[in-house]
Amino acid sequence: MGKSHLEAWLKFVFNRLFPVTTFVPSTHYLLRKLVGAKDWTEYMVHVCDNEDCIGHVYEKLPDKHTWKDNLDEKCPHCSETRFKTRERGGRVFVEPRYWYIDFGVEETIQYMAMDADFVAKRGAGRDPTGPGAGGHYRKGVTRAGT
Numbered sequence: 084m085g086k087s088h089l090e091a092w093l094k095f096v097f098n099r100l101f102p103v104t105t106f107v108p109s110t111h112y113l114l115r116k117l118v119g120a121k122d123w124t125e126y127m128v129h130v131c132d133n134e135d136c137i138g139h140v141y142e143k144l145p146d147k148h149t150w151k152d153n154l155d156e157k158c159p160h161c162s163e164t165r166f167k168t169r170e171r172g173g174r175v176f177v178e179p180r181y182w183y184i185d186f187g188v189e190e191t192i193q194y195m196a197m198d199a200d201f202v203a204k205r206g207a208g209r210d211p212t213g214p215g216a217g218g219h220y221r222k223g224v225t226r227a228g229t
């Protein structure tokens with residue numbers, strides 16, 4: 084999964100989590116800003132997703148600088164290597180073969196709710212006649228009858 088795939092995935096998820104009229108951080112750059120992440124690789128979970136493998140979740144390494152020291156690590160189920168190397172511009176880059184990002188959805192939504200800019204924009208984008216119009220999230224009032 085590359086950054087463009089992550090971007091597409093985030094748009095997919097947020098479009099389903101929130102009504103269309105609300106403001107949501109649809110890019111991983113804004114999401115990183117909201118959660119205060121210095122490096123999004125700290126949220127990477129390395130897994131084995133090889134075609135004939137039952138799947139495996141690797142133990143977290145301290146940081147990306149230790150990836151090169153673990154080039155020999157293999158999936159205990161299918162023996163596929165955890166990392167792959169790629170050469171670009173004369174430099175060799177180490178990257179996990181399969182991974183996903185886990186920001187923690189609940190934690191991320193809490194961070195978004197604490198961001199003044201997000202709250203202002205979300206409030207401005209609400210449709211008073213649309214879905215959810217019976218309640219107001221900032222006043223803690225729930226929809227009438229529920």
Ligand SMILES: [Zn+2]
Pocket residue numbers: 131132133136137138139158159160161162163
């Ligand atoms: Zn495997």
